[in-house]
Amino acid sequence: MKTVTVSIVTPDGPAYDSEVTMVVTKTVSGEMGVLPGHIPMVAPLAVGAVKLKKQDGSTDYVAVSGGFIEIRPDKVSILAPSAESAASIDVARAKEALKRAEGRLQSKQDDIDFKRAEFALKRALNRINVHEGNI
Structure with missing residues (x-):
């Protein structure tokens, strides 16, 4: 092959x-x-x-x-x-990053960089999904 x-x-x-x-x-x-x-x-x-x-x-x-x-x-x-x-993904760390990103996106503050928060959310979800095999 x-x-x-x-x-x-x-x-x-x-x-x-x-x-x-x-x-x-x-x-x-x-x-x-x-x-x-x-x-x-x-x-x-x-x-x-x-x-x-x-x-x-x-x-x-x-x-x-x-x-x-x-x-x-x-x-x-x-x-x-x-x-x-x-195998090397720290799921607890990824879940914490997911919570932080969700909190930033739900925040009503004007100084939040929403593009950066959205990217952090995507990265955290990706890491969790890859570790759990939800691909």
């Missing part, structure tokens, strides 16, 4: 590096599946999960908070501001 090398990199360093048979991710224009031999392209990513199907039939999940995906026939590179594998 053919494979493609996948590297997920953040400003803090590598977050994932492995051979997989398929990559499924959410771009700003919709969901995209990548198989070995895919045509070269670059696309902006939305906040979402990256699903990585491995040769042994297992699947890895990584929560990303946007970024870019670069696809070549034999390699997929994802550059993201942050990325966490499902």
